[in-house]
Amino acid sequence: MKKLVVKDKSSCQACLSCELACSEAFYKKEGFSCISIGVNKKNVLDVKACNQCGICAKKCPEEAISKNAKGIYTIDKKKCTGCLTCVEACPxxxxxxxxxxxxxxxxxACGICVKVCPQEILEVVEVAD
Structure with missing residues (x-):
């Protein structure tokens, strides 16, 4: 199974290169990214990346989210009704x-964010399922 891993959150400089690269690649505009850099409840810089936990798939009422052969949970746009249950369920x-x-x-886990991170804190890895 492939997943995006944050190797060392403490090394993040909040340059937002990862967010911008994801946003540009998939949305062609800023403000929408599948990786998030921000401050958590303890006022500490936090890097949020999908760990392929599958909670979104379990909560989807249309069964539009499933694990592919590489172990990545993907959204079937043909099955998705846009109810946003997955958005609400994502921890x-x-x-x-x-x-x-x-x-x-x-x-x-495409790795676009990994390629642009100047601190090299992101990595796409293969892990046992």
């Missing part, structure tokens, strides 16, 4: 819905 709050798109999007 990290990183499933995003852009105006004009019929279905939300989630991280698919």
């Amino acid at each position: 990290k709050g990183i499933i995003v819905k852009s105006e004009g798109k019929p279905a939300p999007s989630k991280c698919m």
Whole structure:
């Protein structure tokens, strides 16, 4: 199974390169990204990335989210009704819905964010399922 891993959150400089790269690649505009850099409740810089936990798939009433052969949970845009249950269910709050798109999007461990991170704190890894 592939997943995006944050190797060292403490090294993040909040440059937002990862967010911008994801946003540009998939939405062609800023403000929508499947990775999130921000401050948590303890006022500490936090990097939120999908760990492919599958909670979104379990909560989807249309069974529009499933695990593919690489172990990545993906959204079937043909089955998705846009109810946003997955957005609400995501424990990290990183499933995003852009105006004009019929279905939300989630991280698919593509590695675009990894390539642009100047601190090299992100990595796509293979893990046992």
